[in-house]
Amino acid sequence: ALMTGNEYVESLRKLNMEVYIFGERVKSPVDHPIIRPSLNSVKMTYDLAQEPEYEELMTATSHLTGKKINRFAHIHQSTEDLVKKVKMQRLLGQKTASCFQRCVGMDAFNACYSTTYDMDKKLGTNYHEKLKKYIVYCQENDLTVDGAMTDPKGDRGLAPSAQADPDMFLHIVERREDGIVVRGAKAHQTGIVNSHEVLVMPTLSMTEADKDYSVCFAVPTDTKGIKMIYGRQSCDTRKLEGSKVDVGNPKFGGHEALVVFDNVFVPNDRIFMCGEYEFSNSLVERFAGFHRQSYGGCKVGVGDVLIGATALISDYNGTKKASHIKDKIIEMTHLNETLYCAGIACSSEGHKTAAGSYEIDLLLANVCKQNVTRFPYEIARLAEDIAGGILVTLPSEADLNSKEVGHYVEKYLKGVATVPTVTRMKVLRFIENLTLGTAAVGYRTESLHGAGSPQAQRIMISRQSNLEAKKQLVKDILDIDI
Ligand code: SF4
Ligand code: FE
Structure with a gap:
């Protein structure tokens, strides 16, 4: 079912994310004065979906369940859906004057949806069905999903597998019966601290040598081994001074973070690409x-x-x-x-x-x-x-x-x-x-x-x-x- 804005905030409060600001672990990210305005922006994607006036733009009918869902969890079924997506984003930009962060997950869902279908068709894998189940889970629980693509990249002149440090691109370090273990990082992750889930994708075209780097999966943001290091923004500490005037926008904001995956375990049912390098492009x-x-x-x-x-x-x-x-x-x-x-x-x-x-x-x-x-x-x-x-x-x-x-x-x-x-x-x-x-x-x-x-x-x-x-x-x- 659709969550209200307040339910969304409370659902995030229950997560045990590992977030760092100024070198220290943040006890309650939801209540941190530097983070809070960015949370309010994502909350707006829930609040507006509750208003009859915006229902048309903010919600859609899931093609997987037939139920009403937030458009941010939707797989576009027509060009009309694509147009509504852009109109919804303009509306949210108008309401927040900020980045409202929830689009990366929507865009990741849609990219993975068609790619896993093509992959299964060519290679006989079964990623598409797994992804559909995962999308239904996110739709039903009205979750915010962060799409994570950009790796730190190290030496830009070298392929993932040719880097001096093998972790400069996120990769599989262990293949187990029940899943995989991954290590690496994703940079500039928009909205990660306000997300329930993170959907990780490779960041560039890969060759056979980069097989272990061709990986796509989803995990909850409070999975063991995930560490978020909050990005500084110009004038961010004005938010600690207590002046509503001086911060410029006292209600809303956005955020990015460096997200480290330090030997994170991913169970089989949440893996949507695992070595199929020819589909990473x-x-x-x-x-x-x-x-x-x-x-x-x-x-x-x-x-x-x-x-x-x-x-x-x-x-x-x-x-x-x-x-x-x-x-x-x-x-x-x-x-x-x-x-x-x-x-x-x-x-x-x-x-x-x-x-x-x-x-x-x-x-x-x-x-x-x-x-x-x-x-x-x-x-x-x-x-x-x-x-x-x-x-x-x-x-x-x-x-x-x-x-x-x-x-x-x-x-x-x-x-x-x-x-x-x-x-x-x-x-x-x-x-x-x-x-x-x-x-x-x-x-x-x-x-x-x-x-x-x-x-x-x-x-x-x-x-x-x-x-x-x-x-x-x-x-x-x-x-x-x-
Ligand atoms: Fe959405 Fe922010 Fe990306 Fe704009 S910049 S599309 S608001 S996530
Ligand atoms: Fe962006």
Whole structure:
């Protein structure tokens, strides 16, 4: 059954995850002030699914059980499902102004679903049925699953099996009757501390020598041997200071962590690839394709909020009538909606896989993500332009409340007379949070490197561009027959 947001929080509280921040084990991650805003973002994926207004986008009917499930646990059954996925992500970006983390599991499910089907067909293995059982388990219990792909990679010039340290890519260290033991790590794991389960996949194409690295499996996040080392974000410790104004976004956030698998045991029923190196490429390509589509939704939703904050600060600054301000906001909107166009296009141009599920148009999904590596930076630049230099020289909330200097801050940081200084400060901090603070992780650098760095999309665009057919178009018109 679907969990409420509060049930989700309580279900996480019951897990015994091994999480470290500033060198120390965190007793209760759910209540940690640095982690909590990121938990609130995932909670929103549960809360909105309870609201009739959002039911259409937030829930789906499982093709495996016929029951109503959260869309984040769904295997896409049509291009309409793919479009709804992007719209759901835009909605959540709008509601949280953050990364809400639950998409990686959804994208991993869908990539594994079609790949295990192909694998079984070619090799006679039985991974697809096992995966289906696992997906049903996650759907029925409405779990948050983290999709884990990126290995630390060590020397980028060497294959997994050729690394000086064999653990630079996660691999099988022991094969047992009842399962396998794995060792390695996964880097930048979005939302792992807020997840019940982790679904691990290989990170690149493999050859026979990398057989032990071609492994896909799922385990609960509190499995023995899993250690999460929480990633720092710019301005993260402001959350320990107690000021709601200074943190920028006091309610929501995102997180990533370095996740170590120190000899973790995986039982047979949770292994979905175990040495079939020739399928690791399709798993990687499909997951990347789905996650590149995802960014055409989530980053657009966050962009909507940043554009809103920018329009608001121009109201508060008294600049909203200036024609260049209006034009810059038009430009921000144009860029943001261009991202959305590709997100929707790669979805509605999607197609059915051999397994019966639907996947996106790969070329358009890569174009979508390539745009995402650029446009949020320009949108952020325009936001900073309109906000003004005060964005980075603003005194703290404590100064505003100080007996000695508070009245100066109040007086001199006022914009238009009708808006309280503290309100203007809140919006400035909110913009700072998205462009330079904790949320810039998701809005800027993750836009660049998440779901694959820019060059990875260019390789895919080049492979899908079909230049020969384009040359032939010219030859046909000009009657060239060589
Ligand atoms: Fe979802 Fe976007 Fe966060 Fe990826 S970056 S998990 S797509 S919200
Ligand atoms: Fe991401």
